[in-house]
Amino acid sequence: MLEVQNIEKSFDRTPVLKDISFSLEKGQALAIIGSSGSGKTTLLRCLNFLERPDKGKIIVQGETxxxxxxxxxxxxxxxxxxxxHFGMVFQAFHLFPQYTALQNVMLARQLLEKGKPGFKENKKKIYEEIETEAKELLDKMGLSDRMEHYPHQLSGGQQQRVAIARALALKPDILCFDEPTSALDPELTGEVLKVIRSLADQNMTMVIVTHEMAFARDVADQVxxxxSGVIVEQGDARQVIENPQEERTRQFLSRFSQTV
Structure with a gap:
C-alpha cells in the first residue's frame, strides 16, 4: 500500500529527516514513536504533502x-x-468553528464534488449522498446525538472523533494520525483510542504518531x-516495544515502563 524511499528533509539547512525508508501493507497499522523533535510529525507532513521532501520517493499502491x-x-x-490518498487527523482537531459537526464532515466532500463533470445537474442527489454517508460516519464515532452541535459545544474527545469522521469521509487509502490524544485528558484519550482501535479491527491502513506505548504495542502491526531524524529501530510492534534491540530504543522506552 505505501512505500517510502530515502526521504530527506531539512529546514534552514538543519536536517530533520535523514534517509527514511519503510513500507506498509494494506490493512496494517504503523505506529511511529520517539521523543519530541525526532522528526515524527515532519515525516507525517511529508507523507501528506504538507511539506515537500528534499529527496526521496513516496509510492502508494504502486503509483509514484x-x-x-x-x-x-x-x-x-x-x-x-x-x-x-491520505486522510490526516491532527492533534489540535482543526474543525471549522462556524460549522456543525455534520457540516464539518461534509464540507471537503462537497468541495471536491463541485469540480467534477455533471455536478450541477446532479447536485441535490450528490449532496444527499454525502449527507447520508457523513451521518453514518458520525454514528460509527458514537456521535449520532451531536451532529448539529458546533465544535465549542463538544468535548475534546468528541471534536477529535468528528475530525476522524471528516478524514474518513474522503475515503483515503491511508489514514494518518499526528498524536491524536496529546491534547486530551486521560478519560477522553480512551474515547479516541477506542475509535482508532476499531478502525484497526476493520483493517484500515493507518500511520499513527503516538506517545501511547501500550496502545502502539496492542494495536499496531509495526512500530x-x-x-534525531533517523529510524533507529523498526519491526513487529510487540517485539520492538517489549524487547527492543537497540540501546537508544531501550532508553526511550524505559520512561514508559510503568504504562507498557
Missing part, C-alpha cells in the same frame, strides 16, 4: 505520488489531488522508533 527529482514540475493542483 512524489519523486523529489521531479518535484519542481509538480503543480499545486496535482498536490491537492495526491493528498486525497518505527525515530531519534
Amino acid at each position: 505520488l512524489f519523486d523529489a527529482q521531479d518535484a519542481s514540475s509538480i503543480k499545486e493542483k496535482d498536490i491537492r489531488m495526491k493528498r486525497l 518505527i522508533f525515530m531519534d
Whole structure:
C-alpha cells in the first residue's frame, strides 16, 4: 500500500529527516514513536504533502505520488489531488468553528464534488449522498446525538472523533494520525483510542504518531522508533516495544515502563 524511499528533509539547512525508508501493507497499522523533535510529525507532513521532501520517493499502491527529482514540475493542483490518498487527523482537531459537526464532515466532500463533470445537474442527489454517508460516519464515532452541535459545544474527545469522521469521509487509502490524544485528558484519550482501535479491527491502513506505548504495542502491526531524524529501530510492534534491540530504543522506552 505505501512505500517510502530515502526521504530527506531539512529546514534552514538543519536536517530533520535523514534517509527514511519503510513500507506498509494494506490493512496494517504503523505506529511511529520517539521523543519530541525526532522528526515524527515532519515525516507525517511529508507523507501528506504538507511539506515537500528534499529527496526521496513516496509510492502508494504502486503509483509514484512524489519523486523529489521531479518535484519542481509538480503543480499545486496535482498536490491537492495526491493528498486525497491520505486522510490526516491532527492533534489540535482543526474543525471549522462556524460549522456543525455534520457540516464539518461534509464540507471537503462537497468541495471536491463541485469540480467534477455533471455536478450541477446532479447536485441535490450528490449532496444527499454525502449527507447520508457523513451521518453514518458520525454514528460509527458514537456521535449520532451531536451532529448539529458546533465544535465549542463538544468535548475534546468528541471534536477529535468528528475530525476522524471528516478524514474518513474522503475515503483515503491511508489514514494518518499526528498524536491524536496529546491534547486530551486521560478519560477522553480512551474515547479516541477506542475509535482508532476499531478502525484497526476493520483493517484500515493507518500511520499513527503516538506517545501511547501500550496502545502502539496492542494495536499496531509495526512500530518505527525515530531519534534525531533517523529510524533507529523498526519491526513487529510487540517485539520492538517489549524487547527492543537497540540501546537508544531501550532508553526511550524505559520512561514508559510503568504504562507498557
